[in-house]
Structure formats: C-alpha cells, structure tokens
Amino acid sequence: MELKRLFLKANNELENSGTGSRDRKVACRKCGRKNTVTRIRNNNFVCPDCGHYFQVRARRRILMLTDRRSFVEMNRDIKSVNTLGFPEYDDKLRTAMEKSRENEGVICGEADIDGHKVCIYSMDSNFMMGSMGAVVGEKIAAVFEYATLRNLPVIGITVSGGARMQEGMISLMQMSKVSAAVKRHSNAGNLYIVLLTNPTTGGVDASFAMLGDITLAEPGARIGFAGPRVMEKSLNRSLPKDFQKAERVLECGFIDAIVSRRDQKAYIAKLLKIHGM
C-alpha cells in the first residue's frame, strides 16, 4: 500500500535503538549506504552520504527545535476510545501505542525557542500514520486555545495521512474544530508557524497545515490533499516526478520557504524575533 510506503520502517529502528546500540549501523533507504546511529543523529537525521531525510519522531522533533529542558507537555494522558465500535480499531490503537510508546499521534505543549516562549504541537507518523482522530483534533485545538489565552505563538509540525477513518465523521469534523481554533488564535493577533514534513496529506493538509501565517516545509516532503495512489488510479497515468513535492508546492505558491533540518531552529527563532514574540 502506497501510504504505508510513505512512512519508513528504518527510522523506527533508528529511533528505538537504545544507548547500547549507538554504534549499530543503519542503511539509508535511498542510497543504501550504512552509517552508525550516532552519526545519523548528529547529522539531524539526514543521511551523511546522500542527504536523504530520515523520518523523525514527534518527541525528537520537539527536542530538535526547542531549548534544552524547556518543553512542558500538555494533555499527555488523553487516549482514544473506539466510539463507533469500528472493526479492528481497538487492536490498531493498542499496537500503535506499543509501537510508538505514545498515547496518541500528536504531542503538544509549551516550550522556549532561543528564549522565545511558544506553544508547540508535533505529530507522530508512527501512530497510525499520523492520522487525525478526535484526540489529535482535541489536543491541537486545546493548544491553540491555550496559546490564544496567553498570546503565545504556535509552532506546528505536521505529518499525517489525513483523517482517521476508524472514527468516521467524528474525525473528519476535527478539521472544522481545529480550523476554528486557529481562526480565534489568528484573530487575536497571534503568530502561527507551520512546518510541513513528509508526508502531510488529506484532511490535515486541507485544514490546519495550510492555515499558517508562515508555512515552511522540509525538502522533498510530500504535501497534498489527494493521495498519490488514488490520483494515479483516477487519472490512469503516472504522475510527474516532482508532483506534490515541497519544491513543486513552493513553485505553485503554497509554501513560504523550504528549510533544511539543520537550519530550522535558527530560522524559526529569527521569525519569532521579527514578530517581537
């Protein structure tokens, strides 16, 4: 399945390796060359040989962007329940929790970036492909509301296959719920910077991922509404190579800048400074 292929298995390996295995080598999915976990980590999870971007887990993303020990998590304990009694959903949730060691597909909280206080949400592709159900919607809406009350900027890191089918219309309507919370945050004059990472698609693309005051993306990230597989099937032809890639989406006018992983923190800190946050 195409969507599954979008999320790398290799990074699990990379992320989950304990301290004892730092010298263990991991192969790059793109060039196949092997490097030690430590070397890849020190290179911001970018392949030292070919520049391929490894997937980065939500919690790691926050560490990479924020000041050391500044992050305070909010709403960590909220867990999804199978409201609709959808087949196999309970098992999928259990597996996702075990695999990701997280309660849900997004991590939210407050942190500092170069001394600037911000709210942050970071999605996790390892939790059911970063899909958005009621809990993901709730946590993101809540972080926007919290930021609105305190006049704080929101930094969002998106990675998602879209709305979570297993929650039916409840998940689709999270798009509306979060978009409304973003609107209130915006109306109050607050800054929202969103960093789109690979892949940001479906209902997340068609809501809060596309509502930033400033929209950044990682090189090569797939960003789009319709899934590539669906499109190839309905158009009955293969798609252009750069289709829905960050570089192309920038050309089309929907991204402000593509920022390499190494520069992201400084770039965002500069924007916060310019906005006097």
Next chain:
Amino acid sequence: MQVFKNSIDTNDDYGIVLEARSDKRLTATDYIDALITDFTEFHGDRLYGDDKAVIAGVGFLGNRPVTVIGIEKGKNTEDRIFRNFGSAHPEGYRKALRLMKQAEKFKRPVICFVDTAGAFCGIDAEEHGQGRAIAENLFEMSDLKTPILSVVIGEGGSGGALALCHADRIWMMEDAYFSVVSPESCANILWKDPGRAAEVAGALNLTAEKLLGLGLIDKVCRKNRMKELLSDLKEEISLLSGMSMEDLTESRYQKFRKIGCRSY
C-alpha cells in the same frame, strides 16, 4: 466515479450510499428551483476561474434575501461532464467563499446544498491548492458574521463536502450520506478489498440518522417534501437571523468544539 459492480445491497447503509449516487436523484439546482425565488447566479472566484461544479448566487427564501451555494452534479451525461460530476476544483471552493464574504457584507444568510463524491482529484486541482482552498473555507466560515445553514442532499464526500458544511446548522436528507471516506476506499485501505464496502459502510456511521444520533448533524429532512423543507428552512433561518452576531459565532464555535469529546 468508479462503479463497483460486485457490491450488492446487503446492508441498508450501503444501500443509502448507492442510492445517494443515483443519477435519478434531485440535484442542487432542483432544490434551488423549488426553494429559492428570483435565483440569480454569479460566476467566478476572482482569482483564476469559474468552477462549473459549484453554483452560487443570490435570491429569496420567502421574503428574505439569501446567498445560495450548491454543488451540482448535472442532469444528463453532457451536463454531468460540464459539471465535472459535482467534484469541485479549488476555484469552486473559492467562489463559494467569495460569495459567503459578500453575504456577510450585505447581511444575508447563506444556504448551501451539498452533493459531491469529493473534491476533485487531479494535478491541476492539487497545484491550484485544493487543500488550502478547503482549509480556508473552514477557517473563514468558522467566523463568518452571518447565519450559515448547509443541507447535504445526496453525497457528503469527505473534505470536499465538509468545505461547505462549517455551518450553524447541518441538515441531511434522510437518504443522504456524509462520510470521512467512501466505503469502497475504506474497505480497500483496510482489507485491500473494495468488495467489503457494504460491511464497512455500517461501521462508518455515515447515514443521516446515525449522524444525528452522534450529535454531528442537527436535523434529518424527509425526502420529496419540498414544502416542508421550505417552511423548515424559513423558520430556522429566521431563528438564526434573530441571534446577535456574538451569540451566533460563539455557538458555531462551540458546536464544532465539542465534537469528539465523547471519543476519549
């Protein structure tokens, strides 16, 4: 729209989905003709083009001027091709938003008739910002200072339908559906078997009755009862128009804010 011939009506919910796709159904223009007098259509998004899948304009609901937006699937083969089978491009959503902003300016309520299998999937649609167009509608509608009432009359296909449903009231015809994903795609993604669509349709809770039970929509309307629908619309629009803008937008915010609060 792909036709799955192996799907048999083994499940009422899936039967409703198939029925909602029938080309014999009433489309948005039928509702506009029956409910709106002096309907005057306006064209274009003022940015790029005019999407034929979205019909938008002004008219009277009873004595009250209203802005009307409908997703139109077309009446015959030629018309359906012209209407892109009711699958809108970003230009369609932007035309809708332009007219909603105009409605806000002239203090007219907005009525939407929604009937789409989904937003159009195509290279142009993607590159013109399908995601952004839908997002912007949700964003702006959440705070639009005029009443919005949306009626799903046939297919409520995912984000493409939701983009016109950030409303004070969401109504559905009793034989319409509204779903996060088509049952065929869902079955295909879960089990690589679109043939199990009937099975999954029940679990998706996509019928008007089930969605009302879940508190996600506000009313189920009886089919083929235009007079009844007209009087219900007049009554509800009158009620919404009587609210202060602050109360209206606050209750719209809370309406969506609470969705999913029973899911954790």
